[in-house]
Amino acid sequence: MKVGFIGAGSMGSMLTGSFIRSGALRPADILLSSRTLSKANALANRYPGLQIAPSNASAALDSDLVFLCVKPMDFRGVLQEIAPVVQPWQIVVSITSPVRISSLEEHLPCKVAKIIPSIVNETLAGSSLVMFGSRLEERDRALLFRLFSSISRPIQVAEEEVRVASDIASCGPAFMANLLEQFIEAAVSTTGIARETASVLARDMLLGTARLLQTAGCSPAELQKRVSVPGGITAAALEELKQATDGAFLRVLRTTHAKFAEDLDKVDASLNSDG
Ligand SMILES: NC(=O)C1=CN([C@@H]2O[C@H](COP(=O)(O)OP(=O)(O)OC[C@H]3O[C@@H](n4cnc5c(N)ncnc54)[C@H](OP(=O)(O)O)[C@@H]3O)[C@@H](O)[C@H]2O)C=CC1
Numbered sequence: 345m346k347v348g349f350i351g352a353g354s355m356g357s358m359l360t361g362s363f364i365r366s367g368a369l370r371p372a373d374i375l376l377s378s379r380t381l382s383k384a385n386a387l388a389n390r391y392p393g394l395q396i397a398p399s400n401a402s403a404a405l406d407s408d409l410v411f412l413c414v415k416p417m418d419f420r421g422v423l424q425e426i427a428p429v430v431q432p433w434q435i436v437v438s439i440t441s442p443v444r445i446s447s448l449e450e451h452l453p454c455k456v457a458k459i460i461p462s463i464v465n466e467t468l469a470g471s472s473l474v475m476f477g478s479r480l481e482e483r484d485r486a487l488l489f490r491l492f493s494s495i496s497r498p499i500q501v502a503e504e505e506v507r508v509a510s511d512i513a514s515c516g517p518a519f520m521a522n523l524l525e526q527f528i529e530a531a532v533s534t535t536g537i538a539r540e541t542a543s544v545l546a547r548d549m550l551l552g553t554a555r556l557l558q559t560a561g562c563s564p565a566e567l568q569k570r571v572s573v574p575g576g577i578t579a580a581a582l583e584e585l586k587q588a589t590d591g592a593f594l595r596v597l598r599t600t601h602a603k604f605a606e607d608l609d610k611v612d613a614s615l616n617s618d619g
Pocket residue numbers: 350351352353354355356377378379380383400413414415416418421422439440441460461462463514
């Protein structure tokens with residue numbers, strides 16, 4: 345199977361590298377095209393055998409499965425380039441959420457899907473969010489699930505749910521990293537602990553916390569209970585943390601949903617304009 349990737353930015357590079365390292369794809373299975381050639385070249389140098397296509401149309405023409413790893417407002421141009429060459433049996437996958445499956449089906453004569461990865465898939469962990477278009481057959485769905493199982497836990501979501509699911513699975517790593525950064529900075533500035541030491545402690549703590557949360561019966565609420573000795577230090581500080589962050593994630597979700605609605609409108613307008 346030939347797999348095309350259009351866009352060699354953060355996610356295009358992460359997906360190609362992760363599929364190769366997981367063993368799901370060989371470099372020779374991959375055909376890559378990107379606007380800035382040096383980024384495609386860097387991947388080809390890193391994974392000998394990976395081929396660079398001379399254009400997006402050529403990457404699409406010669407692939408069974410094509411991933412569109414460009415940003416929402418770049419879709420119009422890319423769809424215009426690949427639409428004339430893709431065939432009904434091919435599968436095109438968007439990895440960005442604000443492009444509707446119905447728009448992809450309207451602009452492409454092939455099978456389509458939307459699969460939102462997460463940067464943590466680079467460690468062959470985390471979820472990926474899977475939405476299937478109407479033209480996919482059972483074996484296409486199985487193929488996409490199998491491929492994404494090699495780097496993540498693929499979870500099928502309704503398209504209407506993709507924003508909140510992506511907020512947790514895909515934006516979440518940045519939100520958690522920000523909280524961790526604030527924790528480290530506070531520790532450094534108030535106590536003088538070396539940043540390196542605080543960073544190692546914080547990173548190991550987060551990794552261990554994630555592992556603990558994977559064990560049976562250890563929900564986030566249960567974990568807080570286990571650490572909070574009654575009348576102890578954690579319990580006192582947790583109250584402070586709850587007050588300080590009260591409503592923070594409601595505001596975060598409001599912001600992501602508002603930006604998403606804005607992006608959807610912009611993408612719809614750009615895909616439907618004549619110019
Ligand atoms: N970052 C993340 O954690 C996640 C991102 N996503 C989605 O993935 C999409 C891509 O994000 P990300 O990889 O971070 O973005 P990047 O900007 O890092 O990558 C986009 C790449 O697409 C290339 N590109 C743009 N236009 C074209 C074109 N016409 N033809 C070929 N290549 C083109 C860009 O080229 P150039 O190098 O010249 O700019 C760039 O390399 C976004 O829509 C985002 O929503 C989804 C889940 C998680």
